[in-house]
Amino acid sequence: MDVCPVKGWVYQPVSGFESHLLRELSGGEAPRQIGPFYLSKTPPFSRDSAAPLVPRNVVFWFQNCWLEPFRAVFASISEAASILRGIQRNWAAALFTQYRRGALIAQKLPPLPAKRRPFPWRAPDSPMGAWTLLDARTLLASPRCASPFPNGTLEFEEDKTRPPSRAYLKLWEAFALSGAMPGAQDRCLDAGASPGGWTWVLATMGAAVVAIDRAPIDNALVAMPNVSFIKHDAFTMKPEDIGPIDWLCCDVICYPPRLYDWIEKWLASGLCKNFICTIKMQGEPDFETTRRFAVIPGSRVTHLHHNKHELTWIYTAQQPPPPAPANWTPNT
Ligand SMILES: C[S@@+](CC[C@H](N)C(=O)[O-])C[C@H]1O[C@@H](n2cnc3c(N)ncnc32)[C@H](O)[C@@H]1O
Structure with a gap:
């Protein structure tokens, strides 16, 4: 097994607003596109001189941002799943290639709740990770993400009768x-x-x-x-x-x-x-x-x-x- 940190942050853009994110990330080195994602040296947070311990968000147009990305080369489906499971429980798959292999790895991970959430509901404190496959033997993953929701998405049990708008x-x-x-x-x-x-x-x-x-x-x-x-x-x-x-x-x-x-x-x-x-x-x-x-x-x-x-x-x-x-x- 070969695991190494990736320098930078992996951004999952908001579908349809990729150009907004690219403009936000355009300050330094151009981001590298990885499937639908962008690997950038621009952090989503900056330090505030008045409160240096409090990170402040400075990039806004993303669905999720992977805060501690790493790459891991694995030999088998079981090994890929055990790399992820060995770090923490919650992992959201964000596949853009290798769908069958990815599904087999996902089956070996603890399941994430698939049901829509009732309201009121608040995100649990436990971290939500994200992972994808770059090819048949390489994981790109992050145990910490900017969003507490899997891939930045949250679906509620909707009330389709009483509220006068979906807002x-x-x-x-x-x-x-x-x-x-x-x-x-x-x-x-x-x-x-x-x-x-x-x-x-x-x-x-x-x-x-x-x-x-x-x-x-x-x-x-x-x-x-x-x-x-x-x-x-x-x-x-x-x-x-x-x-x-x-x-x-x-x-x-x-x-x-x-x-x-x-x-x-x-x-x-x-x-x-x-x-x-x-x-x-x-x-x-x-x-x-x-x-x-x-x-x-x-x-x-x-x-x-x-x-x-x-x-x-x-x-x-x-x-x-x-x-x-x-x-x-x-x-x-
Ligand atoms: C997107 S809608 C709001 C939807 C609402 N939050 C809901 O849940 O049904 C925007 C509203 O802003 C109102 N609006 C626009 N300019 C306004 C203003 N200067 N003062 C008060 N309301 C305004 C419009 O009349 C419109 O009803």
Whole structure:
């Protein structure tokens, strides 16, 4: 058996947005394409001079990033599986070639839950690895990845009748990822609420919800005793107009700088503890505003599995740092 670390990080791009990732990785040496993945010397995190132990994410347009990649040459299917099993339990296959051989290796690994997740659900603390085959005898794998979900994907048991839009899946995923979520004692603001998927999530969790939109919200939500709807431009509402809130959730379609300016006011006001905001790209991705969000201490910007041409900024009072391994050091 021949195992050796790979210098750099393996990025699994978001399907359809590969060019965004390549632009983010274009600063130094060109990334090497490996099947659908990119091996790059650009780390997904950088050190913040004010808090050098806290890695801060600086690459955003990926589905998953392999943080400790290694290559291993193996002689048999059993040996490949035992290399992986000998490191840890959870391994997600990300095959792009050698499918039959890969399936045989996967059969010898502990199974990952195949079922859709019920909500509420939070990612377990145990690390989620990823592996692929480069050829019939070579594994490329990483025991630590940026996403706690297999290959960065999370599928829920959907509610196909009650929520008025499928946008609710984004909010569920953001809560599952952050590990924090509102409860019955919390007051939430949902900006850009209509037709009401996010308001439905918050209200069914028992929170008091102030929903704001210029368009009407679903009638069934207006009828809920813990939902109040304001038909208004969210960005002309000042934090003081709303008062103290535990969660600000915003899914407004707007240019990212408009959202940033409004969020800055909320942060300055000290009136909100937790934020989940969609940064929606209008045409070209706005890398500059994305970075401005990402440097807000204690927060992260990520591409959720349920995001489309958008990213999600998450800032929670008990925000865990981005998922770098404990012994993380830049390996450039
Ligand atoms: C993607 S939809 C939100 C979907 C919603 N989160 C859900 O779960 O159903 C975006 C919403 O932003 C609203 N919107 C756009 N500009 C706005 C503004 N300045 N103030 C309030 N709402 C706005 C639109 O009317 C639209 O309903």
